[in-house]
Amino acid sequence: MRTHYSGEIKPELDGKEVTVAGWVHEIRDLGKLKFLVLRDREGFVQITAKKDTCDATVLKAIDSASRESVIEVRGRVQKNSRAPGSVEVIPENISILSLAQSPLPMDVTLKVDADIDTRLNNRFMDVRKPDVSAIFTIRSKVVRAARSYLDSNGFIEIHTPKIIASASEGGTNLFPISYFDKEAFLAQSPQLYKQMMMASGLDRVYETTFYFRAEEHDTRRHLNEVTAVDVELAFIKDEEEVLSVLEGLVLEMIKAAAACVKELGILKKEITVPEKAERLTYDEALEMLAAHGKKIAWGEDIDTEGEKLLGEVMKNERSTELYYIKDYPLKVRPFYTMPFSEKYSRSFDLEYKGVEVSSGAQRINDYGLLVDRMKALKLDPGNFSFYLDAFKYGMPPHGGFGLGIDRMMMQMLELPIREVVLFPRDRHRLTP
Numbered sequence: 001m002r003t004h005y006s007g008e009i010k011p012e013l014d015g016k017e018v019t020v021a022g023w024v025h026e027i028r029d030l031g032k033l034k035f036l037v038l039r040d041r042e043g044f045v046q047i048t049a050k051k052d053t054c055d056a057t058v059l060k061a062i063d064s065a066s067r068e069s070v071i072e073v074r075g076r077v078q079k080n081s082r083a084p085g086s087v088e089v090i091p092e093n094i095s096i097l098s099l100a101q102s103p104l105p106m107d108v109t110l111k112v113d114a115d116i117d118t119r120l121n122n123r124f125m126d127v128r129k130p131d132v133s134a135i136f137t138i139r140s141k142v143v144r145a146a147r148s149y150l151d152s153n154g155f156i157e158i159h160t161p162k163i164i165a166s167a168s169e170g171g172t173n174l175f176p177i178s179y180f181d182k183e184a185f186l187a188q189s190p191q192l193y194k195q196m197m198m199a200s201g202l203d204r205v206y207e208t209t210f211y212f213r214a215e216e217h218d219t220r221r222h223l224n225e226v227t228a229v230d231v232e233l234a235f236i237k238d239e240e241e242v243l244s245v246l247e248g249l250v251l252e253m254i255k256a257a258a259a260c261v262k263e264l265g266i267l268k269k270e271i272t273v274p275e276k277a278e279r280l281t282y283d284e285a286l287e288m289l290a291a292h293g294k295k296i297a298w299g300e301d302i303d304t305e306g307e308k309l310l311g312e313v314m315k316n317e318r319s320t321e322l323y324y325i326k327d328y329p330l331k332v333r334p335f336y337t338m339p340f341s342e343k344y345s346r347s348f349d350l351e352y353k354g355v356e357v358s359s360g361a362q363r364i365n366d367y368g369l370l371v372d373r374m375k376a377l378k379l380d381p382g383n384f385s386f387y388l389d390a391f392k393y394g395m396p397p398h399g400g401f402g403l404g405i406d407r408m409m410m411q412m413l414e415l416p417i418r419e420v421v422l423f424p425r426d427r428h429r430l431t432p
């Protein structure tokens with residue numbers, strides 16, 4: 001059993017017996033002296049074996065350990081100003097716990113850059129690299145910060161089914177699955193279920209969830225399996241209350257990432273925490289884009305290029321990287337979105353550095369209006385009876401949003417989406 005991680009081996013422990021365990025990062029044999037660099041999740045520690053003072057079994061173990069083998073080393077800490085971190089471990093016993101085959105499928109010493117496909121095919125090895133493991137340490141802190149913010153604001157964490165019978169966002173991007181003798185799909189969103197919970201009395205809920213989306217994208221920012229935080233809250237006056245929960249949540253997540261000083265140092269990244277999110281309306285966004293040469297017809301969605309340009313304009317002219325676009329045309333939003341007038345809706349997207357990270361709205365809570373909106377969008381209310389029932393017997397006003405965790409990570413660290421997901425699912429990738 002290891003007693004210490006590499007990060008704990010400090011010169012102050014001089015003379016103390018320790019056990020460290022991890023992977024053989026590098027071996028250098030200088031004849032009289034053998035150096036073995038051991039790597040674990042916290043970093044590296046140098047194991048130094050002198051030929052004339054070290055036990056023969058220790059020297060033999062070093063000779064037989066291939067790179068990336070898993071070993072456990074018991075030994076004494078020794079201060080040494082010439083060793084990395086001014087400290088080394090003089091081994092008294094080395095056990096080889098698992099011998100690695102060679103050649104290795106990829107290099108983990110950071111000397112050779114492997115392409116992203118090789119890295120993802122060998123993700124278990126890729127994550128051994130400190131810069132890659134740093135991403136997932138930050139991700140864990142960010143998700144924990146999201147949960148903790150929502151918990152402390154009275155939200156209850158729920159889990160809704162991922163095997164569903166009908167579409168929640170419109171029907172085209174569902175993955176069909178066979179479910180005994182019935183047709184079923186992987187859930188593209190917890191939307192209908194989180195809304196139904198608003199009629200249950202648990203009036204503030206959230207879920208850290210998967211979305212499965214059968215979209216044939218091949219971009220830096222789309223995946224077919226997405227992780228997100230979905231939130232829904234009831235007894236709201238309008239969408240502003242939903243926006244303020246989203247703003248608080250996103251700022252906490254960015255703060256949590258910015259606090260990962262060691263990991264950001266390894267990644268050579270800096271994260272600036274915005275003070276708040278700025279606000280724009282959809283119409284203002286269109287005007288700003290038009291003023292910068294990008295024309296979008298009223299009622300069209302703002303495309304990727306438009307979003308990117310808007311990101312640049314907001315940064316240069318308003319010194320902000322985080323902003324909402326509110327009041328979208330009703331016709332580009334899903335059926336459950338609360339209308340604001342004939343043309344507009346009580347909906348919003350949150351943009352971070354020119355990419356949409358969240359979208360949400362106040363929802364329709366009136367049964368009759370909901371059915372009308374379904375019909376207007378050519379959806380058959382008969383397919384949604386399990387959902388519509390929740391609106392018949394007391395449904396409070398409510399709203400919510402879905403916030404992409406992968407998108408947040410990618411924008412905070414300014415990396416492509418595949419880098420921030422352990423085992424990404426895209427059009428070409430189903431294993432590992």
Ligand code: AMO
Nearest residue numbers: 189191222223226357358359360400401402404407
């Ligand atoms: P929407 O479809 O906009 O809204 O999704 C919400 C957020 O999820 C993330 N996201 C994705 N990330 C990567 N790849 C994808 N293919 C992908 N699709 C979505 C984005 C996006 O902003 N039911 C509504 C939310 C609500 O109104 O509560 C919904 O799913 O960050």
